[in-house]
Amino acid sequence: MKMDSFNAKLKQFAKDLFAIDAIKFGEYKTKVGVMTPVYCDLRVIVSYPRTMETLADLLVTYLENISRFDLLCGVPYTALPIATAMSLKTSIPMVMRRKEAKDYGTKKLIEGIFKEGQNCLIVEDVVTSGSSILETVKDLNGAGIKCTDAVVLLNREQGGSEFLKNNGIQMHSLLSMTQLMEYLHEAGCVDDAMVEKVKKYLAATQIDQTQLTKTIKQDRLSLSFKSRAKLARNPVAGELFEIMSSKKTTLCVAADLTNSTDLLNLAEEVGPHICILKTHIDILEDFHLNLIKPLIEIAQRHNFILFEDRKFADIGKTVEYQYSSGVYHISLWASLVTAHSLMGKGVLDALKRSGGLYKRGVFLLAEVSSAGNLINDGYVKATLAMAEEYPELIAGVVCQSPLFRAHPGLVQLTPGVSLDAEKDALGQRYASPRNVVLERGADVAVVGRGVTGAKDRGAAAQKYREVLWEAYLGRVEEA
Numbered sequence: 001m002k003m004d005s006f007n008a009k010l011k012q013f014a015k016d017l018f019a020i021d022a023i024k025f026g027e028y029k030t031k032v033g034v035m036t037p038v039y040c041d042l043r044v045i046v047s048y049p050r051t052m053e054t055l056a057d058l059l060v061t062y063l064e065n066i067s068r069f070d071l072l073c074g075v076p077y078t079a080l081p082i083a084t085a086m087s088l089k090t091s092i093p094m095v096m097r098r099k100e101a102k103d104y105g106t107k108k109l110i111e112g113i114f115k116e117g118q119n120c121l122i123v124e125d126v127v128t129s130g131s132s133i134l135e136t137v138k139d140l141n142g143a144g145i146k147c148t149d150a151v152v153l154l155n156r157e158q159g160g161s162e163f164l165k166n167n168g169i170q171m172h173s174l175l176s177m178t179q180l181m182e183y184l185h186e187a188g189c190v191d192d193a194m195v196e197k198v199k200k201y202l203a204a205t206q207i208d209q210t211q212l213t214k215t216i217k218q219d220r221l222s223l224s225f226k227s228r229a230k231l232a233r234n235p236v237a238g239e240l241f242e243i244m245s246s247k248k249t250t251l252c253v254a255a256d257l258t259n260s261t262d263l264l265n266l267a268e269e270v271g272p273h274i275c276i277l278k279t280h281i282d283i284l285e286d287f288h289l290n291l292i293k294p295l296i297e298i299a300q301r302h303n304f305i306l307f308e309d310r311k312f313a314d315i316g317k318t319v320e321y322q323y324s325s326g327v328y329h330i331s332l333w334a335s336l337v338t339a340h341s342l343m344g345k346g347v348l349d350a351l352k353r354s355g356g357l358y359k360r361g362v363f364l365l366a367e368v369s370s371a372g373n374l375i376n377d378g379y380v381k382a383t384l385a386m387a388e389e390y391p392e393l394i395a396g397v398v399c400q401s402p403l404f405r406a407h408p409g410l411v412q413l414t415p416g417v418s419l420d421a422e423k424d425a426l427g428q429r430y431a432s433p434r435n436v437v438l439e440r441g442a443d444v445a446v447v448g449r450g451v452t453g454a455k456d457r458g459a460a461a462q463k464y465r466e467v468l469w470e471a472y473l474g475r476v477e478e479a
């Protein structure tokens with residue numbers, strides 16, 4: 001397409017956007033609560049297939065002189081259909097980034113077929129700060145896909161392009177806000193006063209690059225465990241980060257054994273390679289409190305934390321008894337325990353007020369690894385909200401996807417990890433160590449039978465520790 005006809009098509013497209021109400025003028029509240037005189041809502045474009053087609057044509061033509069890409073990826077959700085339209089026009093395959101990994105069976109953050117090292121062009125509708133593009137880039141990078149460029153329909157000229165450049169992404173925009181205003185003014189859609197108002201607004205609302213960089217840097221997935229140790233509000237989480245960093249391990253072995261001697265032997269064998277030994281103390285057939293002293297001694301000698309996976313789920317008063325009394329006296333020896341959010345905050349209040357170890361923490365279960373579980377998005381959200389209400393008590397969250405990236409002081413613990421198996425006969429489902437760290441956001445990975453079922457349990461733990469640590473090194477900016 002010649003330059004003149006391209007520009008004419010672009011001008012007509014600007015008018016079309018105005019006509020379909022994708023560009024509105026008035027007083028609108030932005031995502032961050034600031035008022036704006038111009039609002040762009042490209043979501044409506046799916047209802048206008050001709051306009052969508054023109055957009056795809058324009059973007060593809062615009063990109064002709066820019067390097068070739070192996071893949072396209074639209075920033076969810078508005079840019080997904082735009083990327084699809086471009087993919088149909090160019091035959092460049094698409095990948096899709098899930099905002100949250102939902103269905104466990106195919107629980108990936110990046111859907112579609114790709115190879116590590118392929119180069120992906122990011123597609124976005126409107127850019128203000130550029131942070132949504134960076135979130136998508138982060139997940140694509142986590143899956144081994146390279147990203148260097150992003151194409152966007154509209155650059156709002158509020159600093160997003162510079163911010164992306166500073167983070168290694170070259171942004172190509174079809175329209176800038178100034179250009180859009182010029183075209184709409186020329187077409188009689190807006191008057192001089194509005195052009196002036198938008199100009200002033202843009203000048204006054206440039207994003208704070210330092211602040212934004214700080215926010216992005218708070219993403220726990222790119223921070224080292226060493227630096228996160230200082231951000232933990234729960235003391236056991238802080239200690240855990242220190243252990244992970246100094247021992248170079250993110251492995252938690254699930255010691256699901258039924259015999260006390262076997263449990264102590266396992267602790268000794270895997271001790272040098274783990275940060276946590278997780279127990280289900282009630283499955284021991286020969287439990288006696290005498291077991292606890294040697295167990296604590298091994299934990300101290302090898303520098304790992306004892307974690308009883310009790311999954312408390314009762315009224316507060318009963319939980320209080322279950323935690324501190326009974327046969328097991330969990331609160332006296334387990335620095336960490338798990339709890340369900342199902343029964344409400346009473347469980348956490350009980351764990352908080354019960355006597356026991358001075359330093360202790362709780363992991364709330366937000367998602368689980370088993371097939372057919374009944375947890376839904378609302379439950380997950382409410383669980384995270386509950387975790388936020390108890391910052392000193394909550395050490396982390398048990399989940400299967402990176403639910404809380406903006407809370408670097410919390411630990412994500414992810415069970416269902418195996419180098420070999422995909423599932424067991426009773427509904428357990430597994431993902432690889434690399435996948436749980438790079439795609440699902442695990443800080444600590446729980447491995448049970450992958451270690452306990454091995455002939456040489458120490459060697460198996462060492463193997464898991466190494467692959468997990470290598471994956472962690474691939475995701476942090478400074479280890």
Ligand SMILES: O=c1ccn([C@@H]2O[C@H](COP(=O)(O)O)[C@@H](O)[C@H]2O)c(=O)[nH]1
Nearest residue numbers: 254367368369415416428446447448449
């Ligand atoms: O969602 C969850 C929560 C906890 N677990 C526990 O982790 C281990 C997994 O053992 P494997 O032998 O590796 O399957 C086990 O103790 C579970 O109670 C989980 O699997 N899923």
